[in-house]
Amino acid sequence: MSGMILEASGLSKSFGGVNAVRGVDLHVVPGELVALVGPNGAGKTTLLNLLAGQFLVDRGVIRIAGADVTRLDPSSHARRPMFRTFQNGGTFAKLTALQNVAVAGIVRGMRRGEAEHAAAEALARVGLEPVLEWTADHLSGGQRKLIDFARLLLAKPRIALLDEPTAGVNPAIMDVMRSIIISMRDAGTGFVSSAMTCPGFLISVSGSSFSLAVRSWPAALPRKSAPTRLSGKPTSHEHSH
Numbered sequence: 001m002s003g004m005i006l007e008a009s010g011l012s013k014s015f016g017g018v019n020a021v022r023g024v025d026l027h028v029v030p031g032e033l034v035a036l037v038g039p040n041g042a043g044k045t046t047l048l049n050l051l052a053g054q055f056l057v058d059r060g061v062i063r064i065a066g067a068d069v070t071r072l073d074p075s076s077h078a079r080r081p082m083f084r085t086f087q088n089g090g091t092f093a094k095l096t097a098l099q100n101v102a103v104a105g106i107v108r109g110m111r112r113g114e115a116e117h118a119a120a121e122a123l124a125r126v127g128l129e130p131v132l133e134w135t136a137d138h139l140s141g142g143q144r145k146l147i148d149f150a151r152l153l154l155a156k157p158r159i160a161l162l163d164e165p166t167a168g169v170n171p172a173i174m175d176v177m178r179s180i181i182i183s184m185r186d187a188g189t190g191f192v193s194s195a196m197t198c199p200g201f202l203i204s205v206s207g208s209s210f211s212l213a214v215r216s217w218p219a220a221l222p223r224k225s226a227p228t229r230l231s232g233k234p235t236s237h238e239h240s241h
């Protein structure tokens with residue numbers, strides 16, 4: 001009803017004495033990109049783990065397309081509209097590029113043949129057609145990140161969580177990622193993407209008529225500090241701290 005595809009409020013998570021995430025509120029509407037900005041250890045990955053259901057929240061509520069998924073694990077049906085990538089890549093070393101991507105379809109209920117067909121198409125789109133049959137352990141770090149993007153294309157999620165997608169990636173691969181994000185954003189997918197700084201990637205994405213929302217919560221910020229929200233023309237220094 002609210003039109004929000006992701007709504008999180010009051011999310012908190014501690015590990016022993018470490019308050020990794022404290023009282024974070026986050027809302028994403030279709031076609032919006034929310035960048036998580038903060039230094040190492042700020043809690044970006046932890047927040048993505050909470051949103052994706054990999055970690056259980058200590059406090060707070062998470063809704064996807066209106067459904068309360070706070071206590072549901074990542075494989076639950078209500079979480080299907082969500083897709084996430086991992087900071088260290090999520091490939092299986094001994095599976096081929098094709099199999100690695102097809103898995104994303106199979107876990108979403110596709111038959112194997114259908115998933116492999118969609119995987120081949122997605123891999124062609126990211127430029128990995130020549131290495132379709134290579135196992136992931138023979139691919140470069142950048143190519144493995146493109147496998148994540150091929151999965152993203154195949155999954156066609158309503159909400160995508162990306163963890164430092166462009167870290168350590170060359171400009172050609174960054175261009176592919178940017179074009180995929182733009183086309184998916186235009187189709188209405190919402191994104192939450194962590195970035196340690198605001199790299200050129202996000203700036204130039206916003207330059208291509210993205211509405212960029214940047215929220216920053218270094219561990220030192222007080223609970224529910226006001227986020228900085230930007231539309232249109234951000235500078236390279238959106239940090240609110």
Ligand SMILES: Nc1ncnc2c1ncn2[C@@H]1O[C@H](COP(=O)(O)OP(=O)(O)OP(=O)(O)O)[C@@H](O)[C@H]1O
Nearest residue numbers: 015018020038039040041042043044045046047196
């Ligand atoms: N599974 C875990 N067990 C214990 N502590 C954890 C766990 N995951 C994260 N932490 C701690 O929570 C804090 C936030 O870590 P997190 O990885 O979320 O930060 P980050 O913003 O993603 O950092 P980076 O920029 O390095 O990726 C850190 O102090 C970290 O050590």
Ligand SMILES: [Mg+2]
Nearest residue numbers: 044045046087
């Ligand atoms: Mg991280």
